[in-house]
Amino acid sequence: MKFITNESIKNDQFIYLSGNQAFDQNLLLDFDQHLVKNTVSFDGYTNAYNSKIAIIRGRESKPSIGEPSDICSKVLLDEKLFQMTWLIINRAKFSFMTTKQKVVAVPLSLRDAQECNDYFLAIKLDLYRSFVGFWTQHQRFTRRCNPITCSKVFVVDGHQKANRLVCQYKNVFDDTIPEFGLVQVGCLYTPLRKAPNIDQRFCQYHQPSMVSSNTVRVIDQNNKEISLDKEALIYYVDKDGRYNDALCNVFRGGVNNKSKISSYGFLATFLNCSVIVGFTEQPCSEGSKQTVINSFTIQSKGSLSLKLSIVRRVLHHILTILQFGELPSAMCYDCACTLKLFIQKHFGTDNMKATDFTKFLSSLSIAIDRFHAKNHKRHMCRTIMRPDDPSHHNIYDSINTQVAEQMFAYMSKFKNSFRGYSYPKSTIFFTLLFHLKNCMTTGISSFEQAV
Ligand SMILES: [Zn+2]
Ligand SMILES: [Zn+2]
Ligand SMILES: [Zn+2]
Numbered sequence: 001m002k003f004i005t006n007e008s009i010k011n012d013q014f015i016y017l018s019g020n021q022a023f024d025q026n027l028l029l030d031f032d033q034h035l036v037k038n039t040v041s042f043d044g045y046t047n048a049y050n051s052k053i054a055i056i057r058g059r060e061s062k063p064s065i066g067e068p069s070d071i072c073s074k075v076l077l078d079e080k081l082f083q084m085t086w087l088i089i090n091r092a093k094f095s096f097m098t099t100k101q102k103v104v105a106v107p108l109s110l111r112d113a114q115e116c117n118d119y120f121l122a123i124k125l126d127l128y129r130s131f132v133g134f135w136t137q138h139q140r141f142t143r144r145c146n147p148i149t150c151s152k153v154f155v156v157d158g159h160q161k162a163n164r165l166v167c168q169y170k171n172v173f174d175d176t177i178p179e180f181g182l183v184q185v186g187c188l189y190t191p192l193r194k195a196p197n198i199d200q201r202f203c204q205y206h207q208p209s210m211v212s213s214n215t216v217r218v219i220d221q222n223n224k225e226i227s228l229d230k231e232a233l234i235y236y237v238d239k240d241g242r243y244n245d246a247l248c249n250v251f252r253g254g255v256n257n258k259s260k261i262s263s264y265g266f267l268a269t270f271l272n273c274s275v276i277v278g279f280t281e282q283p284c285s286e287g288s289k290q291t292v293i294n295s296f297t298i299q300s301k302g303s304l305s306l307k308l309s310i311v312r313r314v315l316h317h318i319l320t321i322l323q324f325g326e327l328p329s330a331m332c333y334d335c336a337c338t339l340k341l342f343i344q345k346h347f348g349t350d351n352m353k354a355t356d357f358t359k360f361l362s363s364l365s366i367a368i369d370r371f372h373a374k375n376h377k378r379h380m381c382r383t384i385m386r387p388d389d390p391s392h393h394n395i396y397d398s399i400n401t402q403v404a405e406q407m408f409a410y411m412s413k414f415k416n417s418f419r420g421y422s423y424p425k426s427t428i429f430f431t432l433l434f435h436l437k438n439c440m441t442t443g444i445s446s447f448e449q450a451v
Contacts, residue, residue, distance in 0.1 A: 001105040003104065004088075004106055005102060006103070009093055009096060010447070017088060018110045018111065019111060023082070039413040053351060067444065074096065084245055085158075087425070090432045091428065094130070098130040098131065102161040110349065128324070128433050129324045131277075131278075135276070135435075141451050142275075142443065143444065155369065156316075156317070156333045164426075170187075173185060177316060179353040180352060180358075186283035187205070188283055205306050253395075266281045270403045272403055277325065302355060311339055315339070315342070315361065318361070319361075320417070329364060329365060330403045332366075332387065333366065334371075337368065337376060338364045340385070369402060372386070
């Protein structure tokens with residue numbers, strides 16, 4: 001292990017971690033700005049930088065006879081090393097800002113992919129904990145938020161545009177929230193590429209030859225999830241026993257892109273000031289290659305259960321954030337009616353044990369955001385689920401309930417940067433990207449320490 005100190009980040013102009021290149025901190029900072037403001041990729045940035053340098057050198061040099069003209073070509077910006085250095089330096093700056101840490105350990109060699117992946121896996125949860133803890137309290141240090149409306153409401157939404165190939169093994173469960181039992185989360189690893197005797201649908205850990213044991217328990221759990229979804233489904237069925245799409249037309253219309261190679265996406269929670277306070281990567285492995293359905297689009301009764309298993313994941317996502325930070329007591333979600341019914345049905349049962357921790361959910365004000373509210377036709381959706389209903393005591397007044405849509409529109413511009421990342425580097429990248437975006441939203445420099 002090597003170490004980076006807060007003093008070196010604060011005072012030194014150049015950073016050397018490993019390999020044959022040292023980096024000017026201003027260059028890394030330049031990339032930060034292009035990343036957050038122009039949604040540039042590492043590949044695009046290093047390409048542009050290198051061709052710029054080549055042209056500048058061409059203009060400036062007057063090569064004399066016998067001098068090799070490509071003398072400088074070997075020291076251009078190396079994409080892989082630049083990317084890894086950027087990740088490590090920003091990981092250090094992140095901890096110096098969000099914690100009282102003054103030193104962070106970093107991998108010895110940035111070119112050793114295995115060492116870096118092990119490192120990312122080891123720090124992932126700590127980083128997320130600090131991220132949630134820090135940004136849920138940004139009201140304390142923001143320089144840009146409106147003090148009257150800052151952090152009054154949180155908005156949860158799903159984002160499906162970050163397509164990349166993920167392992168199709170479903171039976172990975174999370175058990176970190178005891179009140180909620182096991183929740184199917186799927187596998188985030190990249191499937192193995194072409195090689196003899198491998199199944200390309202699965203990652204190195206879930207090849208069929210390796211996962212035959214333990215099947216019985218997994219099937220039990222699958223059945224439990226399916227029956228929970230069916231129970232919840234009853235709420236969507238009209239009194240005459242048919243699912244009625246016109247009743248509560250909450251599902252965005254028809255994107256069913258068969259050419260997409262995976263349905264990877266994420267769930268995210270924002271405060272109404274556009275600060276992102278939590279995210280959960282989702283392999284959404286229900287979809288096969290042929291039937292990838294946008295997990296927030298329901299087109300038939302058959303795929304309705306897909307939407308409902310997402311309700312459990314949304315609650316799991318919210319509770320995970322709550323473990324590390326506080327959330328306001330009012331929430332917006334485009335499918336808030338299902339969520340509310342699900343909580344009413346299951347709170348206090350084995351599916352959602354009533355404790356001091358989960359009590360938050362049963363006392364939460366839940367409303368449909370203003371944009372989607374018009375699609376909801378049921379009685380409850382036209383009354384208590386509306387943000388402006390008197391039962392909410394004006395809590396949603398002057399609140400922008402559209403922040404999630406706006407932020408996702410922004411994030412969909414990162415398609416190119418997202419695609420190149422595989423787990424666990426993807427998680428670290430998202431954490432740092434969202435951190436920098438939040439820094440800009442709140443007017444904080446990424447160099448500030450122990451805020
Ligand atoms: Zn704020
Ligand atoms: Zn896997
Ligand atoms: Zn509704």
